[in-house]
Amino acid sequence: MRFMMIVKANKLSEAGALPSEAALAAMGKYNEELQKAGVLLDLSGLKPTSKGARVKYAGGKATVVDGPFSEAKELVAGYWIIQVKSKEEAIEWAKRIPFEATSPAGEATEVEVRPFYELEDFAPGPAVESAKERAKKLPANAGPHRG
Amino acid sequence: MTATAEETRRRIEALWRMESPKLYAGLTRLVRDLGLAEELAQDALVAALERWPESGVPENPGAWLMTTAKHRAIDELRRDKLLVGKHEELARDVASGQEERSADLEARIERDLDEENLGDDLLRLIFTACHPVLSPEARVAMTLRLLGGLTTAEIARAFLVPEPTIAQRIVRAKKTLGEAQVPFEVPRGGERAARLASVLEVIYLIFNEGYAATAGDDWMRPELCEDALRLGRVLAELTPDEPEAQGLVALMEIQASRERARRGPTGEPILLLEQDRSRWDQLLIRRGLAALDRAEALGGARGPYALQAALAACHARARTAADTDWARIAGLYGALGEVAPSPIVELNRAIALAMLFGPEAGLKLVDALKDDPALASYHLLPSVRGDFLTKLGRFDEARAELERAAALTQNARERALLLARAAACGEAASPSGT
Numbered sequence: 104m105r106f107m108m109i110v111k112a113n114k115l116s117e118a119g120a121l122p123s124e125a126a127l128a129a130m131g132k133y134n135e136e137l138q139k140a141g142v143l144l145d146l147s148g149l150k151p152t153s154k155g156a157r158v159k160y161a162g163g164k165a166t167v168v169d170g171p172f173s174e175a176k177e178l179v180a181g182y183w184i185i186q187v188k189s190k191e192e193a194i195e196w197a198k199r200i201p202f203e204a205t206s207p208a209g210e211a212t213e214v215e216v217r218p219f220y221e222l223e224d225f226a227p228g229p230a231v232e233s234a235k236e237r238a239k240k241l242p243a244n245a246g247p248h249r250g
Numbered sequence: 251m252t253a254t255a256e257e258t259r260r261r262i263e264a265l266w267r268m269e270s271p272k273l274y275a276g277l278t279r280l281v282r283d284l285g286l287a288e289e290l291a292q293d294a295l296v297a298a299l300e301r302w303p304e305s306g307v308p309e310n311p312g313a314w315l316m317t318t319a320k321h322r323a324i325d326e327l328r329r330d331k332l333l334v335g336k337h338e339e340l341a342r343d344v345a346s347g348q349e350e351r352s353a354d355l356e357a358r359i360e361r362d363l364d365e366e367n368l369g370d371d372l373l374r375l376i377f378t379a380c381h382p383v384l385s386p387e388a389r390v391a392m393t394l395r396l397l398g399g400l401t402t403a404e405i406a407r408a409f410l411v412p413e414p415t416i417a418q419r420i421v422r423a424k425k426t427l428g429e430a431q432v433p434f435e436v437p438r439g440g441e442r443a444a445r446l447a448s449v450l451e452v453i454y455l456i457f458n459e460g461y462a463a464t465a466g467d468d469w470m471r472p473e474l475c476e477d478a479l480r481l482g483r484v485l486a487e488l489t490p491d492e493p494e495a496q497g498l499v500a501l502m503e504i505q506a507s508r509e510r511a512r513r514g515p516t517g518e519p520i521l522l523l524e525q526d527r528s529r530w531d532q533l534l535i536r537r538g539l540a541a542l543d544r545a546e547a548l549g550g551a552r553g554p555y556a557l558q559a560a561l562a563a564c565h566a567r568a569r570t571a572a573d574t575d576w577a578r579i580a581g582l583y584g585a586l587g588e589v590a591p592s593p594i595v596e597l598n599r600a601i602a603l604a605m606l607f608g609p610e611a612g613l614k615l616v617d618a619l620k621d622d623p624a625l626a627s628y629h630l631l632p633s634v635r636g637d638f639l640t641k642l643g644r645f646d647e648a649r650a651e652l653e654r655a656a657a658l659t660q661n662a663r664e665r666a667l668l669l670a671r672a673a674a675c676g677e678a679a680s681p682s683g684t
Contacts, residue, residue, distance in 0.1 A: 139369070140268065141483035145533055184533070186476060191264035 105144065105186050105219040106193035112152070112178035113206050117171065119151045122205060129204035137185065137196065148181035176213060190218065258303045266295060267399035269312040274396045275371035277319055278434050284378060285424045286326070288396075294319040372397070373488045374434050380449040383430045388423040389452045390459075391416050397484070398477045408474050409459065446489070450498050450555060453481050457502050462661070475506050486541070493550020496541045500559035503538030504566050507531040519663055523571040535566045554590040557582055576605040593622045597634060609641040629658035633668060636675075645679035648672075 115122075122130070137143035149155075152170035159166045172178060187193050193216050206212040253261070270291060277287035294315045308314040379392035394400045394408075402420065406413040437445040460474025482499045489495045511525035520526075542563055545556040561582050568574040583599035596619055604612025616635050625631045636651035652672035656665045 139484065139487045141480035141487070144537065186480070187264075188267055188476075189260070189264050191260045192267060195261070195264050195268060 104188065104190075104193075104221065105184060106190070107217050107219065108183040108185065108193070108197050108200070109179055109215040109217065110181045110183075110200075111176050111213040111215070112180040113210050113212055115207050116180040117151045117153070117178065119153065126205040129201035133199065133201050136199070137183065142185045142187050142196065143183065144186050145184040146182065149179060152178055176211075184219075190216070193218075253306075255303045258307065259299070261307055262295075262298055262302060265298075265307070265311045265315075269315055270295075270399045271372060271375065271397045272312065272368060273315055273319055275375040276316065276368065277323065278375060278378070279367070279371050280320070281323055282434060284427055284434070288424070290319045290322045290326070291315075293322045369488055370436065372484070373436050376449055376485060376488070377436055377445055378427065378432060378434055380445075380452045381427060381430075381432050382445070382448050383426055383432060384423050386452070386455060388419050388426070389448070390455055391419045392423050393452050393481065394456065394477060395420060398481055400477065408471060408477075446492060446494065449485065450494055453478050453485065454498060454502070454555075456481070457505075461505060472509055475502070475509065478502060479506060491548065493545040493548035494553045494555050496545035496548065497550055497553050497556030497559050500538045500541035500545060501555050501562055503534045503541060504559060504562035507534035507538065507566065517663060519667055522565060523574075527570065530566070538566065539563055552585060552589055554586065557586040557589065561586070574605070576602050580606060593619050593625050594628070594630070597625070597631060601634060604638060609638040613638040613642070627658055629655045629664075629668075631655075632658065636668075636671070640671075640675055640678075645675045649675035649679065 134143065134146065152172045155170045157168045157170070157172070159168060185193060185196060187196065197214050197216050200214060202212045202214075273291040273294065274284075274287055277290050278284050281287055281290070297318050298311075298315060302308075375396055376393070379396050380389045384392065390409075391405055394405050395402065400408075402416050403413050406416045409416070436442075457475055457478035460471045460476075460478060479499075479502050482495070482502050486492075486495045486499045507530050508522070508525060510531065511527065511529035512520050512522075514520055538559065542556065542559045545551070545553065545559065550556045551560070561579060564575055564579050564582070580599055580602035583595055583602055587595045587599065597616065600612045600615035600619070603615060613635070616631070616638065619625055619631065620635075632651040633655035636648045636655060639645075639648035639651060649672045652668050652675060656668035656672060659665050659668065
């Protein structure tokens with residue numbers, strides 16, 4: 104089973120501050136642990152929302168709102184994708200993230216653990232078939248993991 | 251918020267999967283006896299199952315389990331000493347040696363298990379579990395249990411055999427390792443290559459059992475593929491200089507990337523060239539290609555796993571089936587045939603050449619393999635022959651071959667597919683209404 108561990112933003116990440124040496128070392132060690140355990144599939148960090156934008160859709164119209172956005176705890180700052188046997192195992196890995204080294208003192212940090220949909224989650228049916236048809240029309244390399 | 255007993259049990263299960271390989275590895279190094287190490291680790295698990303639902307799960311569960319197991323080891327040792335004392339006459343010959351060994355052992359147990367040593371211990375454990383003195387089935391069971399963190403019941407379910415069979419297999423394997431006095435070490439020198447090949451073979455066996463289930467009604471058992479991938483990734487991390495470990499990971503990642511595309515809505519198999527490539531997992535392909543790059547950078551481009559990974563990569567890189575670089579594929583099969591000669595490789599080379607030069611060319615090569623005893627009961631030979639004959643419009647012969655292939659395969663899904671193709675040939679040979 105695959106899970107995404109979604110790291111929420113904090114003041115530091117939103118300010119675009121690069122992590123300290125100590126934070127980098129702690130995260131590096133953690134990532135290495137994930138890799139050595141054979142569970143790490145992918146990871147990335149995101150730049151602060153001041154570098155991004157939101158596109159809102161309403162009534163058939165798209166409106167663009169430039170960042171930054173204020174509600175730091177609702178913002179995503181990065182993610183890991185891991186492959187494990189159970190939700191419990193994913194949570195155990197999430198508990199080991201060395202946040203004490205990476206978040207500003209006294210500030211709470213949050214990570215959200217979410218399972219991916221798996222093939223088994225979809226019973227065959229017309230909607231699934233039509234989704235597959237749509238997927239067929241996409242270029243072969245479309246998707247978040249181009250190349 | 252208090253966890254229910256069931257929640258705690260599930261947590262312990264997850265923690266056990268994560269921590270047990272380290273426990274087995276560290277403890278085996280300490281007590282030099284895999285069987286005893288396993289008992290100690292199991293004792294620690296039992297203690298956790300007893301206490302944690304009451305006390306809550308400790309802050310560092312891995313360290314708790316290890317400490318508990320170490321205390322058991324010391325208890326065991328003291329009891330041993332006592333036994334030696336009680337049977338003094340009997341034990342006189344060995345007593346001094348035993349005393350020395352025990353003191354040494356106790357000192358080592360008291361010392362904290364060094365993180366630095368953990369990797370080496372795990373590698374020793376992999377080599378021990380995959381030791382050639384064990385049968386392939388035993389190696390698979392030992393590897394899944396000791397390194398994959400699977401329970402006996404889970405292994406039994408994955409291989410569709412009764413649980414006592416697996417339990418027996420593991421007991422016998424430990425006995426065999428003890429009797430053969432297999433040292434707990436990473437083989438060096440000339441022995442290393444052969445022993446590593448055995449490890450790689452075991453991991454790929456597990457993967458293949460998941461990828462193309464040899465028996466049963468399911469075409470795939472993806473959980474076994476994931477177990478094998480995890481083991482392969484662990485091994486590749488532990489042996490970063492071994493190109494074939496990287497090659498095997500590359501091969502498994504790329505093959506696993508097709509999982510979603512190789513089954514139809516009712517679970518029927520879909521052949522590679524007919525798969526919807528938009529369903530291939532680009533994340534796994536990217537990981538596989540990176541591992542293949544590492545294998546090649548280490549000078550291992552001609553290793554059997556790296557060559558097979560390169561073949562899988564050819565398909566992964568082709569945007570459509572028509573874009574497939576069949577010349578490169580035929581060349582890679584030629585190279586593979588040189589380092590690991592096999593009629594199955596030759597059969598695949600025939601398929602590639604048929605794609606390049608037409609079914610007639612392929613048929614010629616396949617006919618040369620027809621009498622190879624190694625392929626006598628291999629369903630893919632008549633299956634491939636049947637395919638070439640279909641393309642040549644020789645439907646009656648094609649049908650006979652496909653039916654023969656259907657009779658040879660052990661997999662129910664594959665049999666159904668072959669029979670459907672045979673029936674289609676039958677209809678083509680005598681169109682309905684005549």
